[in-house]
Amino acid sequence: MPEVTRRDFLKAAVLLPLVPAALAACRRAGSERVVNFYNWSDYIGKDVLPNFTKETGIKVNYDLFADEEAMFAKIRAGARGYDLIVIGDYLIPRFRLLRLIDPIPPGVLKNRGNIAPRFRRASYDPDEAVVPYLWGTTGIGYNRKTVKKKPTSWWDLWDPRYKGRLSMLDNVRDCVSLALQLLGIPETTDDPADLQKAHDLLVKQKPLVAMYSSSSYLDSLVAGEIELAMTWSGDLFQAARDNPSLDYVIPKEGTYMWVDCLALVHGSRHRADTLRLIDYLLEPRVAADNANAVRYATPNAKAMPYIDPVLRRDPRVYPPPDRMKTLALHHVLTPEQTEMWNRVWADVKVA
Amino acid sequence: MRKGRGLKLYCAALYAFLYAPLAVMTVFSFNRAHRNVVWLGFSLKWYGVLFHDAEMMRAALTTLELAVSASAISGALGLLAAYALVRHKPFPGRGVYATLLDVPLMIPEVALGVGLLSFLVRMGYELNFGALACAHALICLPYAVGAVRARLQSSGGERLEEAAMDLGADEWTAFRKVTLPLAMPAVVSGALLAFTISFGDFVTSFFLSGIGVTTLPVKIYSMMKFGVTPEINALSVLLLAATFVLLGVNALFASNPGESSVRA
């Protein structure tokens, strides 16, 4: 039988209360040359950051989140220390209003001009406070092998034939705006009755839906568990590497495009180095590396020559000009609208 | 005799249930695909990727260190707390302590994560490994207390302690020579539960991880968008293999073969 010596006991007794004290002692020094980058796993070209460090001597800490909304919650609760984050366009007004990001001052980025005009001064960012990183569209991903008739309309997601075999994005913006669009109601509506109609349409679909998910549905799609999914373009192209019968279609009713942006976190202690990294990410070859790796489209006009020709010629990634004209950005919601939309989505989940 | 064999078979079946996903995981670590839900052909490439992935190795190490710290802290706190709750004669406030010690189980992790993060920030703490370890120790505490409390409560121990004290030992000696060794299996199983909770925790780790502190679950959940690759399977297989090797070595060198390794 073991003996616990008095010394063991004392050691433990003395050391334990020290842990919280050590917490306070471990404050980080902010002087080293480093940028703390908060992003999805693998949402960047493989060699981009090592090359940046080689070139500039600035280290990059690449930290990970699994979900934008959760990242928003964490930053909002007060998590500090991040310098650079990637956020979707629809979140930018929220981050701005809550002063969670600082606008990038005009003129400090020498590569800002590389961005295609269409992506400059967009509705979500009239004063160019952030930098567009990658963009894509929302559409329908489907399995060619099991879905006999190629989906052409958003209403296919309401088709009872696919009961239990379709998934919807777990995202307020995409789902509520889709419901409004299908009802012919403009996104700008303030009328609670309109949102009630959107709610009813989504609830009507719910018995058919196998899951509301923004990431794990891709595995189910690859595995053949579901056949039809509301999806973001690039995510599906990545998933299609493992299941070549997966295809992507932009329904005939048209769709929204979205832009993931680089934003400077409020209170960043490494501002100069962060701006330098943003500028680096805007360099044509670097932007192309990122776009080629993650298979999203780049908003960087100067990067186009370096884009993998297969991707460049793919109309699902870079829609032809006439199609581009029909792609709309999401309307920037007022706080009151945001609250109403959130309620609708929360109620659909409970229904 | 036949009845005994039935029980043995039943337990084997239960272990098979627990290990079935691990068998699948091991097979799929040799998968060529990017997402480990379809089999695209045999390949060792993900093991190669893993060996060159310093960040993944660091995440694994962070997770291990975290789980060890959390189970050590919660194990020590839990032992003292459970002892006072069970062995001391009733004292004012005992019910409050007992209830409070179970509250970390009850509070949804997301709410705790948001609340704790807001609180620490307001107090001026910067998030780091220590803060995360303390938070993990908190969510592990009920498991440590629960396991030890259940054991101390089951009849038997007090009598041996009383016997020791009748023979002239003081409480400290009785605790050291009788209670603690008797409670040890429960302390160890409490620590195992704590280790497991900490090792697999995603939500608390996500909210309370500071700059540069990435645990495996945070890494893996973050990979869901672009594909959780068989690299994760390969890593899990290696971790499991290392665990079994350690257990085997421990069993080989255990001085007293009659006693199980847990008790030693």
Added chain:
Amino acid sequence: MLDRALSWLLGGRRPTASHLLLAPSAVWLTIFLLLPSAGLLALSFAHNGPYGAVSWTLGLQNYRRAFNPEYVPVLLRTLVFSGGTTLICLLLGYPLAYYLSFRAGRRRGALIIALMVPFWTSALVAFYSWMIILGREGLLNAVLRRLGLVSAPLALLYTPFSLFLGLVYFYLPFTVLPLYGSLEKIPRQYVEAAYDLGAGRWSAFRQVTLPLSMPGIVAAVLLTFVPCLGDFLTAELLGGPRYYLVGNLISNQFLMAQDWPFGAALTCLLLAGLVGGLWLYRRWEAVA
């Protein structure tokens, strides 16, 4: 001197000694649980402002909203899944704990650790494996078809079956270990004495072993049922949209709907219910 101080502490003849032994845990609970929870309590009376900014005009509106009848099915569903999981875990786990305690012999230590080892990978890895096993084109369906038991593949994922399976899988060890901890201590002589008195296997078990292992059962129920109530990842990954549980409801307020005050109010109600329930149970236990 020191020995005497420690003996005084452990002896617990004075309440001060008990409080001192509990002090480290109390400090921990205060810093990392009570103070943050107090923040949540305050938050639960606040208003949700523009873009989820909290406005501190206090009121009871979040609690009024929480008593909306549309949440009743969510609560009932959660109770069914948590209660069912706990029951299945107890029924499945008790014989295993019994075996580990009385029959396993020298393999016991290894078997106990082997019980936890499957969980020393991410839950997500196990989830993917279950997906491979349970999928329409998965292993289980392949076996069933080969045996001719089914003609078309069964839909097993995103059903109550897969949710129960996931929950039981993840919580089983948390049932078995506390059971083992308390069963293992039951002296064999007690059971033998019961045999000597003419009791059969079953009645010896029912009248001696089972009552003596009651503390283990209580601990197991607590460590299974309660965390199950707040679980949301398992429901999200294996359950599907029809199996929306209390944990999902609360997590969604914080993560998706960005309505922290309402999320805080739901959390406070859940805590009040559970703490109240536990308190009543302890009172009843003390009386009985």
